Amino acid sequence: MLLEVKNLKAEVAGVQILKGVDLTVRAGEVHAIMGINGSGKSTFSKVLAGHPDYTVTGGTALFEGKNLFDLEPEERARAGLFMAFQYPVEIPGVSNSALLRLAYNTLQNERGLEELDPLEFDDLVQEKIKVVEMDPSFLSRSVNEGFSGGEKKRNEILQMAVLEPKLAILDETDSGLDIDALRIVANGVNSLLTADNAVVMVTHYQRLLNYIVPDYVHVMDGGRIVRTGGKELALELEARGYDWLRAAA
């Protein structure tokens, strides 16, 4: 079992957002969590990644059997958890390639493997960058500085490609993408999927799921997962909206 979340409750600034979330993710699976704005789906991603603004008030989350909430954000990353940010931050003065190498070598250390020097790493990253069809000139630029919305999202997937996480949570990675960028991002994610890793997509819209086909679709509402189904559930949501589920919940 990669991830096992039970009855997770969390709040931000004293407001309860998650009110008992259950989710199980196994290696090789693709999950989609859908829901309207304010349903708690983004909060759920941030809580799993360890964002300091969110406080866990109940429930458990096990990542490969380890209590996720015992780990600092960087320890979660080193354990193989990755979150692609909904709003990637710009970091002037830190080059994309320097960050990628630093992060990669941190993981290499964690795994007891050799660090790569800048030349060796460049060989690796030149391969990885093809996954997101990004121009190599982006590597020498400051992290996300002056990137378009689509370029920022592709940069997140580039980080995923370099770090090869066991579980990637994509927090609204499709928002703000035009159809070409969406296709590139989706192709990138698909090419990284193996039998040993898993992806959880958090999204408002069904269209991403046309490109990355989920095994499970979960609908979140009011801080809980109120419905789980196969990929056809997403199509039903697209056709009927969310209201029928909210009424049922």
Add this chain to the structure above:
Amino acid sequence: MNQAKQQCFEQLLLGKTVNSKGWLNDVRVAALARAQALSFPSERHDDWRFTDLSPLFQHSFQPVGSFARLSLGDIEQFLVAGAIRLVFLDGCFASELSDLTRAERGVTVAPLADRLGDKWVETNFGRQAPYQQDAFVALNTNFFEDGAFVHVSSEVAVPIHILHIATKRDTPSAVYPRCLMVMEPNSRAAVIEDYAGHSNDMGDGVYFSNAVTEVVLKDHAQLQHVRVQREEKNSFHIGHCSVSAAKGSVYTSTSLAFGARVSRHSLHITQQGKGAEMHLNGLALVAGRQIADTHTQIDHAAPRGKSVQLHKCIADGSAHAIFSGKIIVHTGATGTDSTQSSRNLLLSGKARIDTQPQLEIFNDDVSCKHGATVGQIDADALFFLKSRGLTEERARNLLTHAFAAEIIDKIPAPALVASLNRTILDERMSGVRS
């Protein structure tokens, strides 16, 4: 004046008498008299009220008696590849560590003591630095033993590295580095003044480095002037630099303060001729109990001058960084274009930064902009980096370095940029936070 302060100053006045002949002897005598009259600045003095010098007064500084022997291997970490190099140990010229082979026609780089008969030295020495008003400048002017003389009348392709190294010794010592640069019309050069401490196991590294630099830029001369202060953690560094900028000259200063328990750098530029340009980049990066004070003053005294200034302070631990930037636009300085920006990063709740932009404008035909900001490490960026596996400390170092890099990257010597960047990323901020 309290007793420790007075005793400290009197002890400094007992420094080693350096005998000179002729004009220099007259200057030394005048400077000593001014030092005696001025003594240490009062804490009520407007230019010193933020700067707590009391840690300096706890020591009794002796003149340097014997000279340490260092090999090139000992100072390898400070060397700038490809540069013309002049090395001083505790204020005295070390010919065996210096390398003047790259000095071609049109450039003189030499120990000042060897050039006292040079008319360029006689006509410029002591003319810029205000030993009449400043006790530290007066002490240096009286007690300096040697220093660097740089005279450029052409375009120098390689940087000139003036490396002052203080060696650790048993008793606290006072050293007086001195530098005179004369840039002839249309000349160009890059000079790196570098103040470093050499670590070994002797003593606790307490010394007082009191440095004075004078720069003369003649018409259309261009100087890239880098200053790196990376003294030992327990040392004291008080530096003063006076610059005179003639018509059409371009002066670019990049000044970094990393070291010393207490440091102060005063930079005073006077735009003497029309159309001179001044670019000032400053960075103070301090932690622990360090105090770093930067005072700059730009006098626009001629028309159509331009000055662009960016100063950054980063303070961690319970450190204190001070920036005071005065820009004076005199009545005749019409068409002056001046911008000043002070940007500051506080890394801990106990650190303190004082920033004081001061504009004094005495005519209407000017464009002057200035601004100051103080911020902290961006929490979103910190979380992002941690979520990519970086430790808190690593992430903070990276973000701190990113803030500092904008200044460091302006140094026109890639090897020095790389080594300073490495120092900050790997060592500077680790273990000194308190």
